Amino acid sequence: MGAGPQAVEVLARLVAFDTTSARSNLELVQWVQAELAAQGVESRLVFDPVQDKAALHAILGPAVPGGVALSAHSDCVPVGGQAWTGDPFALRRRDGRLVARGSVDMKGFWACAMASVPGLLAKGLKRPVHLCLSFDEETTFAGAPLLVDSLGHAAPPPAFCVVGEPTGMTPVVAHKGYASWDVRVTGRTGHSSLTHRTANALEAAAEAVAWLKREARRIAAEGRRGEGFEPPWSTIHTGTFHAGTILNIVPDLAEFVFEVRSIPGEDGRLVRGALEAWLEAEVLPGLRAAAPDAGFTFATRCYAPPFELPAGSALLGLAQDCGARGGAVRVPYGTEAGVFQRAGIDSIVCGPGQVAQAHQPDEWIAEAEMAACCAFIDRLGDRLAS
Secondary structure: OOOOOOHHHHHHHHOOOOEOOOOOOOOHHHHHHHHHHHOOOOOOEEEEEOOOOOOOOOHHHOOOOOEEEEEEEEOOOOEEEEEEEEOOOOEEEEOOOEEOHHHHHHHHHHHHHHHHHHHHHHHHOOOOOEEEEEEEEOOOOOHHHHHHHHHHHHOOOOOEEEEEOOOOOOOOEEEEEEEEEEEEEEEEEEHHHHHHOOEEEHHHHHHHHHHHHHHHEEEEEEEOEEEEEEOOOEEEEEEEEEEHHHHHEEEEEEEEEEEEOOOOOOOOHHHHHHHHHHHHHHOOOHHHHHHOOOOOEEEEHHHHHHHHOOOOOHHHHHHOOOOOOOEEEEEEEOOHHHHHHHHHOOOOOOOOOOOHHHHOOOOEEEEHHHHHHHHHHHHHHHHHOO
C-alpha cells in the first residue's frame, strides 16, 4: 500500500522549503496558507517576537467546542556534516521510501493532514478539525506555546490533540519533559602563582557540574519512578564545557550546558533552582571574596513540559478506533504534546514513520506509513461528522 499521490505531492512541496531551525519558516507557512485558501479555508498566523517565524492555525468545519487538533512542527534539523546521497531538500522515491530532510520528522504527517482537507470538508463535519503548525520544536520550543495560548481567541479550543510525531502510528500516552540551560561563569583572571588574588571560573563551574552529577546519582537511587520509561527516573546530563587558555593563567570565564529530562509529575526546572541555591551558599561566597562581580548566569535554551494523558481519557480509545496500532506506550523523548496537555487539551502522540529515521542522512518515511496516516485522519473525520 502506497501513499496517495496528493499526499506525496504535498510532501514534495513541503520538503523543498529549507526550514532548518536557524532559518525562517515564513515561505512554508505562507504557501500552506495559500493552499488552504484555495480550498476556502481561512487560517491565521501567530508570529514570533522578531516576525521572521510564524505558527499557523486553521479550522475545518464549524467553530464549535469538541474538535480535534492535528499538530505538527514546520522546522527540521540541519543537514551539515551528514553524508546524503542526494539533495536533502528534493524528495526522492526509493523502494517504497520517500527520502528528504523532514520527511519523517515531521512534514510527512503534515502532508497527510493537508492532503486530507478536501475529504474532511466533504464529510460535513459537526465538530472541527484544527490544523496546528508550529516552529522551533527542534531547538527552543518557542512556537507551540505561542500557538496554544492563542487557540481560544477566535473560537473554542479543541478538546483533543493528535501530535503527529513519528511513532509508527502507535499511540504514545506519556513522555518525559525536557529543560536545558546555557551557564556562564565569570571570575577574575591572574597569574597562577597568585591564585589568592583570583577567582577561578573553571573551578567554580566544575563544582556546579559535580553537584549536578551528585544530584543525578541521588535521583537514580532515591527519586520517584515513572514506570514504562527507560530509565524510569528523571535524568540530568552535562553536554559541553569550555574554559581556560593555558595552565599558568587563571581562567575568568567558563561555560557549560546541561539538561534535565523529567518524568511526568516532576518539573525539571526545579533542578536549576536547587543548583542556584547551593551555589549561593557554597561557591559564590569564596568566588566573590576575590571578585565581587563574579557569578553564574543561566540562560534557558529550551523547556518542554512532560506529558501524560490522564487515565480514563476518551482520546486513546478514539485514536485506536481510527487506526492507531497496538497498545499505549511511553517514550523518553519530548514532543509538543505537553504544551497542549498543560493547556487542558487531552493529547496523544501518534504519527507515521519511525523516530529512528529522524535526524539521519537520507531521512525517509515509508509510503505505506503515510497511507496509514491518511486512513487514520479519514476515520477521524467520520467520527467528527457523526
